[in-house]
Amino acid sequence: MKNSERLNRSRIFYFSLLTFFIIVFGYLLVVLQDLLLPVLMGTLAAYISLPAINYLRRNRIPKALAILILLGAFSFLIFVLGQKIVSVIPSEKEALELRIQLQYKLNENFLAFLGKEDFANEGNIIDDIVGDELDQMFESVNSFLAFDKSEVIEFQNYIDSSLVSERIMFFYSDNLKHTILPAHDIEEENLVENGLLPLVSKIKSTSRIAIFLNAISTWIILPFVFIFILIDEGEIKNFFLSIVPNRYFEMTFATFTNVDQAIGNYLRGTLLQSSLVGLTIFLGLLFIGFNIQAAILIGIVAGISNAIPFLGPVIGLGTGILYAMIVEGIDPMLPFMPDNPLIGVLMVVLTAQFLDNAIFQPLVLGKAVNLHPLVVVIGVTGGSIVGGFWGMLLAIPTIVILKVVISTLYRQAKEYYIIY
Amino acid sequence: MEEEIKTKNLWKDYSRELTSNKDKTLVEILKKIPLLSKLGKRELKTISKFAYERTFEANEFVFQTGQPGAAMFIIKEGEVKIVKENSDEEYVEIIKLSTGDIFGELALLDSSPRSAGALVFKPTKAIAIFREDLNKLLETHPDIGGKIMMHLAIITGKRLKDTTNQLIEMENEMNLLRKKLDEK
Numbered sequence: 001m002k003n004s005e006r007l008n009r010s011r012i013f014y015f016s017l018l019t020f021f022i023i024v025f026g027y028l029l030v031v032l033q034d035l036l037l038p039v040l041m042g043t044l045a046a047y048i049s050l051p052a053i054n055y056l057r058r059n060r061i062p063k064a065l066a067i068l069i070l071l072g073a074f075s076f077l078i079f080v081l082g083q084k085i086v087s088v089i090p091s092e093k094e095a096l097e098l099r100i101q102l103q104y105k106l107n108e109n110f111l112a113f114l115g116k117e118d119f120a121n122e123g124n125i126i127d128d129i130v131g132d133e134l135d136q137m138f139e140s141v142n143s144f145l146a147f148d149k150s151e152v153i154e155f156q157n158y159i160d161s162s163l164v165s166e167r168i169m170f171f172y173s174d175n176l177k178h179t180i181l182p183a184h185d186i187e188e189e190n191l192v193e194n195g196l197l198p199l200v201s202k203i204k205s206t207s208r209i210a211i212f213l214n215a216i217s218t219w220i221i222l223p224f225v226f227i228f229i230l231i232d233e234g235e236i237k238n239f240f241l242s243i244v245p246n247r248y249f250e251m252t253f254a255t256f257t258n259v260d261q262a263i264g265n266y267l268r269g270t271l272l273q274s275s276l277v278g279l280t281i282f283l284g285l286l287f288i289g290f291n292i293q294a295a296i297l298i299g300i301v302a303g304i305s306n307a308i309p310f311l312g313p314v315i316g317l318g319t320g321i322l323y324a325m326i327v328e329g330i331d332p333m334l335p336f337m338p339d340n341p342l343i344g345v346l347m348v349v350l351t352a353q354f355l356d357n358a359i360f361q362p363l364v365l366g367k368a369v370n371l372h373p374l375v376v377v378i379g380v381t382g383g384s385i386v387g388g389f390w391g392m393l394l395a396i397p398t399i400v401i402l403k404v405v406i407s408t409l410y411r412q413a414k415e416y417y418i419i420y
Numbered sequence: 421m422e423e424e425i426k427t428k429n430l431w432k433d434y435s436r437e438l439t440s441n442k443d444k445t446l447v448e449i450l451k452k453i454p455l456l457s458k459l460g461k462r463e464l465k466t467i468s469k470f471a472y473e474r475t476f477e478a479n480e481f482v483f484q485t486g487q488p489g490a491a492m493f494i495i496k497e498g499e500v501k502i503v504k505e506n507s508d509e510e511y512v513e514i515i516k517l518s519t520g521d522i523f524g525e526l527a528l529l530d531s532s533p534r535s536a537g538a539l540v541f542k543p544t545k546a547i548a549i550f551r552e553d554l555n556k557l558l559e560t561h562p563d564i565g566g567k568i569m570m571h572l573a574i575i576t577g578k579r580l581k582d583t584t585n586q587l588i589e590m591e592n593e594m595n596l597l598r599k600k601l602d603e604k
Contacts, residue, residue, distance in 0.1 A: 057560045233469045234553075241472055246480060249472075249548070254490045254531075257552040415488050 034218045042225030045074065048268055053230055067230045071223065084296050096147070096155050097168050098326060103145040104171035105325040110138055146175075251416040255408050262404045267397065269364035270307050276360045277352050278303020281316060284348030288341065289332040294323055302349070306356070308392050309376045313353050320345035371399065446471060449496055449547065452520050455571050463564045470553040475545050476500075482524075482538035482546065489527025489534050491548040495519050498544025504536045511539060528554055528572055 029036070049070050056066035111117065114131060115124030123131060147155060155172075158164050164172075229236075237256065244252045282299030286292065302316025324341035332339065371379075376396060383395025413419045446468040450456050456464060473496065476482060482493055485505060493500075499518050503511040514536055517523055523538055528551050558565030 054556075054559050058562065238470075238472065246474060246476055246482075249474060250483060250487070250490045253550055253552075254488065257550075417484060417487065 035221060038219045038222045039225050042222040043229060044267070045222075046226045046229035047264065048271055049226075049230065050264070051268070063231070067227060070230075071226065074226075081296065081300070084293050085300070087293055092154075093158055093163065096151060096158070097164070099145050099147070100168055100171050100175060101326045102322065103142060103175050106138075106141065106145070107175070109325065110134075248416075248418065251412045251418060254416075255405075255412045258408045258412070259405050262408070263401055266400055266404075270397070273356065273360045273364045274303045274306045277306040277316075277356050280352040280355055281320070281348055284351060285320065285345070287333045288344035288348060290323070290327065290341075294327070298323060302352070304393065305389075307396070308380060309396060311380060311392065313349065316352075317345070317349045320349060371396070371403070375399065446473075446547070449494065449520075453494055453522055455522060455525065455568065455575060458571065459564065459567060463561075463567070466557070466561060466564060467549070467568075470549065470557075472548045472550075473545060474548060475543075476540040477543055478540055480540045482540060483534050484537045485535065486533045488531040489524055490531060490552070491550045492522060492525040492528050493538070494522050494547040494549070496545040496547055498546070499541040500544055500546070501539045501541045502536050503539045511537070516541065525572065525575070527551055528568075529576075 052070060053063065053066050056069065057063055061069070111123075114127040114134070116122065116127060126134075155164075159169070241249065241253060241256075278299045281302045282295050285295035285298060290298070298316070298319050301319045302313075305312040305315035308315070321342060324345045327341055332344070379395040379399045380392050383391035383393075383398075385391070387394070410419075447461060447464045450464045450467060450471065451459075451461075456467065459467070471494075472491075476498070482500060483489070495517060497519050499516060500521075500523065501511075501516050502514045502523060504514055506512050524534065526532070527534070528549070531551070554565060554568065558569070
C-alpha cells in the first residue's frame with residue numbers, strides 16, 4: 001500500500017516536472033529562435049570535429065590546445081573564404097548591370113537555340129514544335145530579371161551620371177526591345193494588399209551595419225557553443241543518464257551511443273562528400289579559366305547543395321551556367337580545354353558527379369543510411385515547402401536522424417525486454 | 421576584511437568538496453578493483469570521468485539474462501546475487517557478490533547477451549563502466565585503454581583456465597564413476 005502511494009507520488013512529480021520543462025523549453029524555443037541556428041551550427045561543428053580532437057589527443061596534444069588549433073583553423077578558413085566571397089558580392093549598380101547582362105545573354109542564347117534572329121521570326125524545328133511553350137517559360141524567367149519601376153529610375157540615375165559603360169548600355173537598350181512586365185511589380189501589389197510592404201521596406205531601410213551587428217550579436221554564441229561542447233568530458237551525457245530510471249539505464253546508454261555513431265558517421269560522411277565535390281568543382285572551374293573568386297563561390301554553392309539528393313547537382317550546374325553566361329573572355333589553363341564556358345561548366349559538373357558516384361560515395365561508407373528514393377523525393381520537396389533552400393538542405397539529415405533514433409530505440413527496447 | 425577571507429575559505433571548501441572529494445573517493449574505489457589496480461592515480465581519474473554511479477534497491481535487477489551487455493558494474497556498497505533461471509522459472513543463485521566486487525565484465529568485450537542476471541540482494545550503490553566509453557578511451561588514451569584491456573584479457577584467460585581445470589576434474593570424476601560402474 002505504502003509502495004503504491006510512493007509510486008503514485010513519484011509519477012505525479014515526474015509528470016509535473018516534465019510538463020514544466022516542456023513549457024519552459026517550448027517558450028524559450030519561440031522567444032530565442034534567432035539563437036537556434038547559431039547554437040545548432042556550433043553543435044554541428046563541434047560534433048563533426050570530435051574525431052579530429054581525438055586524433056590530436058592520440059598524438060599527445062592536450063585537449064585545450066587541440067580545441068584551440070581547430071578553432072584557429074576554422075576561423076582562418078572562414079576568414080579567408082569570407083574575404084574572397086565578400087569581394088565578389090556586387091554593389092547595387094553592379095547587381096543591376098549583371099541582371100542586364102544576364103538577360104541579354106539569355107535572350108541571345110535562347111534565340112540561337114531556336115535558330116531565330118528575333119522573337120518575331122520563324123525559327124528551326126524546335127521552335128515549330130515547342131516554341132510557344134518555351135517562349136512562355138522563357139518569358140517568366142525574363143520577367144524575373146526585368147527591372148521594376150524603382151530600379152528603372154535608379155538605373156537611369158546611373159546613366160545620367162554616365163557611370164554605365166557603352167557595352168552595358170547596348171545590352172540595356174537591346175533588352176528593352178521586347179518589353180516584359182517585371183515580376184516584382186505584381187509581387188509588390190500582392191504585398192501591399194497583404195499589408196506586408198511596410199515590413200519589407202523597413203528591413204530594406206535598415207543600414208547594412210545594423211544588420212551586420214545584429215547578426216554578429218547572435219552568431220557570437222557559435223564559438224562558445226563549439227568550445228564548451230568540445231571541452232565537455234561526458235558531463236552532458238552523465239546528466240541525462242542520471243535522470244534515467246535503473247531499468248532503462250543500460251538501454252539508454254546503448255541507444256545513445258548507437259545513435260551517436262550512426263548520425264556522426266552520416267554527418268561527417270556527408271560533409272566530407274560535399275567538400276570533395278565542392279573542391280572538385282572549384283579546381284575544375286579554375287582549370288577552365290574562371291577567376292578564383294567565382295570558382296570559390298560556385299564551388300561552395302555546388303558543395304553545399306550537393307547534400308540535397310537529386311536536386312543538388314542541378315543547383316550546382318545552374319549556378320555555374322549562370323556565371324558562364326555572363327562571363328566574357330575566359331582563358332582556359334590547359335590548351336585542350338573548351339573555349340565555350342558553358343561546355344566547360346557542364347564538363348566540370350559532370351566530372352564532379354562522376355567522381356562523386358564512383359569514388360567519393362564508396363569512400364564515405366558511413367553515409368550508408370538507407371532511405372527509399374520516394375522518401376527522399378517527398379522529403380526534399382516537403383523541406384522546400386517548409387523552409388526553402390535550408391529546408392531542402394536539412395530535410396534529409398532530419399529524416400535520417402529521426403529514422404536512426406526511432407529504429408535504434410525500438411531495437412534496444414526490444415532487446416532489453418522493455419517492450420514486446 | 422574578515423568577511424572577505426571567510427567567503428574565500430567558504431568557496432575554497434565548497435569547491436574542494438564539490439570536485440576533489442568526490443573524485444578522490446571514486447578513484448580510491450576504482451583503485452581497489454583488480455582490473456584497474458595497476459593504473460596510476462591520474463589514469464584512474466580519467467576513467468572516473470565516465471564512471472556512472474547508480475543506486476539500486478533490494479530485489480531490483482541490475483540486468484537480466486539474455487539482455488545485450490553494455491556495461492561492467494563495480495559494487496561500491498551493498499550485495500548483489502548473480503542468478504540464473506531454472507526450468508521451473510525460479511532464480512538459482514550462482515554467487516553472491518559484495519563491496520569491491522565486479523560483475524558483467526564480459527560486456528566490456530562485446531555486446532553478446534548476458535549469460536546470467538544480476539539481482540540486488542541488499543540496497544546497493546554500483547558504478548557502471550560502459551564498453552563504448554572504454555573504446556573511446558582506447559582512441560584518446562591508448563595507453564590506459566590498452567592496460568585495462570590487457571588486464572581484462574588476463575582475468576578472462578584465468579577464468580577460462582579455471583573452467584578448463586574444472587572440466588578436466590569433472591571428466592576425471594566421471595571416468596572414475598564409469599570405471600566403478602563397469603567393475604560392478
